Amino acid sequence: MTAIADALREAAALVAGADPALAAIVALSLQVSLAAVGVATAVALPLGALLAVGRFPGRRALVVLVNAFMGLPPVVVGLLVYLLLSRAGPLGELGLLFTPGAMVIAQTLLVLPIVAALCRQAVEDAWREYEEQLRSLGASGARAALTLVWDIRFSLVTAVLAGLGRALSEVGAVIIVGGNIEGVTRVMTTAIALETSKGDLALALALGFILIALVTLFNAAAQLVKEAAERRYG
Amino acid sequence: MADDGRILPLELRGVSFAAGGRTILAGISARIEAGPATIILGANGAGKSVLMRLMHGLLAPSGGEISWNGRDGAAARRHQAMVFQRPVLLRRSALHNVTYALALAGVPAAEREALALEALREVGLAGVARRPARVLSGGEQQRLALARAWALHPEVLFLDEPTANLDPGATREIETVIRAFDAAGTKIIMSTHNLGQARRLGDEVLYLHEGRLVERAPVEEFFRRPRSPEAAAFLRGELPWL
Numbered sequence: 001m002t003a004i005a006d007a008l009r010e011a012a013a014l015v016a017g018a019d020p021a022l023a024a025i026v027a028l029s030l031q032v033s034l035a036a037v038g039v040a041t042a043v044a045l046p047l048g049a050l051l052a053v054g055r056f057p058g059r060r061a062l063v064v065l066v067n068a069f070m071g072l073p074p075v076v077v078g079l080l081v082y083l084l085l086s087r088a089g090p091l092g093e094l095g096l097l098f099t100p101g102a103m104v105i106a107q108t109l110l111v112l113p114i115v116a117a118l119c120r121q122a123v124e125d126a127w128r129e130y131e132e133q134l135r136s137l138g139a140s141g142a143r144a145a146l147t148l149v150w151d152i153r154f155s156l157v158t159a160v161l162a163g164l165g166r167a168l169s170e171v172g173a174v175i176i177v178g179g180n181i182e183g184v185t186r187v188m189t190t191a192i193a194l195e196t197s198k199g200d201l202a203l204a205l206a207l208g209f210i211l212i213a214l215v216t217l218f219n220a221a222a223q224l225v226k227e228a229a230e231r232r233y234g
Numbered sequence: 235m236a237d238d239g240r241i242l243p244l245e246l247r248g249v250s251f252a253a254g255g256r257t258i259l260a261g262i263s264a265r266i267e268a269g270p271a272t273i274i275l276g277a278n279g280a281g282k283s284v285l286m287r288l289m290h291g292l293l294a295p296s297g298g299e300i301s302w303n304g305r306d307g308a309a310a311r312r313h314q315a316m317v318f319q320r321p322v323l324l325r326r327s328a329l330h331n332v333t334y335a336l337a338l339a340g341v342p343a344a345e346r347e348a349l350a351l352e353a354l355r356e357v358g359l360a361g362v363a364r365r366p367a368r369v370l371s372g373g374e375q376q377r378l379a380l381a382r383a384w385a386l387h388p389e390v391l392f393l394d395e396p397t398a399n400l401d402p403g404a405t406r407e408i409e410t411v412i413r414a415f416d417a418a419g420t421k422i423i424m425s426t427h428n429l430g431q432a433r434r435l436g437d438e439v440l441y442l443h444e445g446r447l448v449e450r451a452p453v454e455e456f457f458r459r460p461r462s463p464e465a466a467a468f469l470r471g472e473l474p475w476l
Contacts, residue, residue, distance in 0.1 A: 132292050133322035138312065138338045151325050233325040234368025
């Protein structure tokens with residue numbers, strides 16, 4: 001028990017003292033995951049909306065695929081991106097392996113299906129409600145999809161948050177393509193894995209607390225925005 | 235907006251509609267002319283809503299033909315508007331719900347706001363133009379749906395039980411707007427459960443019974459002396475004191 005208590009005390013001191021190494025790790029985590037969520041969202045929202053509203057051959061297969069990919073194992077995505085970016089791989093020329101850029105790519109691939117699948121579901125539910133009215137007004141296809149996405153924008157915050165939670169908390173992909181290099185590609189989750197295996201539980205715990213606190217903070221902020229918007233717009 | 239030719243008369247020839255193995259409408263033939271406000275009456279499940287959706291082109295008939303002055307439905311849809319039992323409004327201001335419809339109708343951006351405000355004034359909602367549409371009362375939401383239709387200056391306006399969810403006060407306001415459409419020369423095609431409303435707003439009645447058009451008559455004649463036994467039974471059921 002004392003080991004845990006000691007670790008907790010040390011962790012609190014690290015957080016309170018705003019340890020620079022710790023701060024750098026947290027900052028990189030946020031940069032990588034927010035970038036990945038940004039890129040993934042920009043692609044996933046139109047894709048999800050199109051899957052919801054569009055009627056084209058292969059749509060159902062694509063829906064199943066996107067849903068299935070919500071559960072992509074991060075290590076497998078990491079491995080695939082590693083193969084793509086490695087010196088001998090098709091994108092090896094870019095020299096991205098073991099850089100934050102590689103980590104953004106891997107996390108984007110993990111987040112994209114989550115946001116797309118949740119967006120598809122939300123837009124499909126809205127489409128059921130709006131379809132006749134929108135068709136009566138002459139909106140169809142891409143126009144209708146855009147209208148729906150904008151109209152349920154506050155509900156889609158939840159989909160984006162689910163993606164962000166995934167990006168911030170996964171370790172398998174970033175450790176493979178980033179390499180967990182101190183000061184370059186070390187993020188919260190890879191540091192936790194490393195420090196735990198080294199026996200430095202204090203740093204691992206401190207990072208763990210920060211990680212959970214950040215995710216909670218993002219969700220709380222989003223919830224507040226959503227509630228305010230619902231009061232305002234109905 | 236009907237400057238490139240009128241879409242009426244609307245012609246239905248042997249129109250039928252089936253869904254999930256169930257026949258909902260069968261053998262509907264009718265020619266609907268510009269002018270008299272047409273009320274579609276019938277019991278629940280008689281096919282009133284489906285018939286209007288077929289006319290408006292939201293559903294495709296399983297059999298038969300629908301033509302608008304010789305044109306097909308898609309070309310004629312721009313000259314029609316429909317107001318549903320429950321208005322579907324977007325999460326934006328009342329004004330922007332109307333400008334959205336104008337944008338879809340191809341009205342240039344510079345003209346949309348003035349047209350939308352005029353439509354909102356017409357239904358008595360100018361004062362709430364900037365309020366979010368979804369926080370308006372039920373009656374105001376339905377009037378906003380009417381304003382959205384008004385702004386489009388349709389040649390034909392479909393109304394699917396537009397006051398079914400409203401209290402008497404809100405119903406009166408809606409009826410006033412519908413009369414204004416009628417006075418402005420818009421052809422009204424409306425289904426309703428409210429027989430008083432049918433008499434107040436309608437000029438002619440199409441009576442549906444179990445998916446068939448069993449009677450068509452001027453409104454006073456229909457209520458005074460229905461020719462078909464089905465309509466007579468319906469009126470006795472709805473108005474037992476007659």
